[in-house]
Amino acid sequence: MEALAKHGPPTFDHTFLQDPYPVYRHLREAGPVLWREDVFQGAWLLTRHADVELALRDPHFSSQRTAGWIKRVPGIDIDSRGKRVRSGLDTFQRLFGRAMVFLDGADHARLRQAMAAGFHPDLIRGMRPDVERLTDELLSPLEGSASFDFIAAIARPLPSRVMGLLLGIDRKDEERFIAWSDDLATFIGALQPSAEQLLAAQRSLSNMVRYFEALLPSRRREPGADLISRLLQAEAAGTVRADGELVAQCAMLLFAGHETTRNLLGNGLHTLLSHPHQWARLCTDTSALPLALRELLRYDSPVQYTGRRIATELTLHGKTLRRGDLVLAMIGAANRDPARFADPDTFDIGRRDGSHLSFGSGPHVCIGGGLALLEADVVLRAVMRRWPGLRLAGSMRAWNDNAGLRGFANLHVEPA
Numbered sequence: 001m002e003a004l005a006k007h008g009p010p011t012f013d014h015t016f017l018q019d020p021y022p023v024y025r026h027l028r029e030a031g032p033v034l035w036r037e038d039v040f041q042g043a044w045l046l047t048r049h050a051d052v053e054l055a056l057r058d059p060h061f062s063s064q065r066t067a068g069w070i071k072r073v074p075g076i077d078i079d080s081r082g083k084r085v086r087s088g089l090d091t092f093q094r095l096f097g098r099a100m101v102f103l104d105g106a107d108h109a110r111l112r113q114a115m116a117a118g119f120h121p122d123l124i125r126g127m128r129p130d131v132e133r134l135t136d137e138l139l140s141p142l143e144g145s146a147s148f149d150f151i152a153a154i155a156r157p158l159p160s161r162v163m164g165l166l167l168g169i170d171r172k173d174e175e176r177f178i179a180w181s182d183d184l185a186t187f188i189g190a191l192q193p194s195a196e197q198l199l200a201a202q203r204s205l206s207n208m209v210r211y212f213e214a215l216l217p218s219r220r221r222e223p224g225a226d227l228i229s230r231l232l233q234a235e236a237a238g239t240v241r242a243d244g245e246l247v248a249q250c251a252m253l254l255f256a257g258h259e260t261t262r263n264l265l266g267n268g269l270h271t272l273l274s275h276p277h278q279w280a281r282l283c284t285d286t287s288a289l290p291l292a293l294r295e296l297l298r299y300d301s302p303v304q305y306t307g308r309r310i311a312t313e314l315t316l317h318g319k320t321l322r323r324g325d326l327v328l329a330m331i332g333a334a335n336r337d338p339a340r341f342a343d344p345d346t347f348d349i350g351r352r353d354g355s356h357l358s359f360g361s362g363p364h365v366c367i368g369g370g371l372a373l374l375e376a377d378v379v380l381r382a383v384m385r386r387w388p389g390l391r392l393a394g395s396m397r398a399w400n401d402n403a404g405l406r407g408f409a410n411l412h413v414e415p416a
């Protein structure tokens with residue numbers, strides 16, 4: 001509190017992107033419910049574990065939050081920009097709004113049920129040999145290198161190849177998909193998105209939609225065991241509506257599953273190599289990996305916040321949150337809340353207290369968490385086996401310019 005009074009409210013600047021945790025501490029101490037004008041042109045920030053969990057689970061907080069997205073972007077004056085831009089942006093907003101992550105109640109439950117079969121734990125477990133093969137394909141050429149960029153070499157391509165398997169998409173289209181989902185992630189993860197970021201996301205989303213629409217007729221004729229075929233069956237059965245819902249779910253998977261998994265791999269390896277004793281401990285006893293993965297997710301979450309809109313007015317810690325207000329549930333801050341985790345800024349692979357919120361909580365809890373954990377498990381095991389002496393290459397690393405989806409643009413490491 002004192003620090004805040006002296007220096008004013010903490011800013012979400014370059015220093016924040018490097019290390020957001022001191023800012024979260026200030027915010028948590030300044031008050032549990034804070035209004036910030038500099039976030040999406042006005043939003044409530046929740047930073048305590050109990051409040052973030054409440055926002056993720058309680059129906060006062062709606063996931064239908066895409067309406068008004070465009071208006072909140074400075075420089076996008078939809079009325080003075082002419083019809084073409086406006087209609088394009090409206091379509092963008094509408095399409096996003098059909099993805100289940102942005103829906104509530106019955107519509108959300110219906111789509112979640114249609115998707116769930118494609119993420120059944122047995123099915124995900126069955127993907128292990130493929131994930132191991134893809135990982136080996138990426139890691140083998142690195143044997144003998146003096147150093148390499150872990151993001152370019154593995155964290156970036158692997159989730160995209162795994163998603164390709166899940167959706168039944170050709171490897172040759174991988175780079176396009178990564179570029180499109182990067183544009184969406186940049187827009188979604190910005191606390192104050194620019195007009196440029198919005199327009200890039202819009203372009204990429206329409207490219208994605210065109211791609212999926214072109215793919216559907218052949219998949220209808222020759223269905224496979226992939227998720228798109230399952231969704232087409234759900235569409236035929238009436239669980240998924242035939243007016244673009246299917247394509248919206250496919251596009252959602254790409255922005256929900258790529259960057260997030262990439263950042264779990266990158267942030268996770270960075271944390272481990274920054275704590276060499278714990279890295280060495282894990283290399284000698286890999287049975288500790290499942291618990292360590294939980295702690296990696298807590299300590300430096302790939303998703304730092306998610307949004308909600310107030311559905312019905314409520315009072316929280318003495319503040320009135322009105323219908324329509326935007327709320328940011330700050331997952332990264334909740335994961336470091338001392339009320340929930342003893343010594344929260346200490347990384348400890350043996351930690352057993354508390355439960356992180358990195359995969360969310362409640363009805364929208366991450367549907368792909370099992371897949372992300374499988375990828376992290378396979379990659380870390382393979383890296384530990386090949387290069388137990390791995391270390392960070394000096395300061396050769398750069399964080400992305402993304403507050404919501406925290407991760408590295410590059411992360412150079414040295415095998416020995």
Ligand code: HEM
Pocket residue numbers: 056063100101102112252253256257258260261264301302303306307357358359360361363364365366367368369371372
């Ligand atoms: C480490 C990696 C991942 C992290 C940290 C993560 C995090 C999250 C979080 C926090 C949510 C809740 C969002 C909210 O409540 O607003 C979520 C939902 C979701 N995630 Fe993940 N995710 C990861 C990987 C994946 C993967 C690999 C996929 C798909 C292949 C995926 C698909 C989804 C979907 C579809 C939802 C929406 C669920 C719903 O609305 O019911 N995620 N994820």
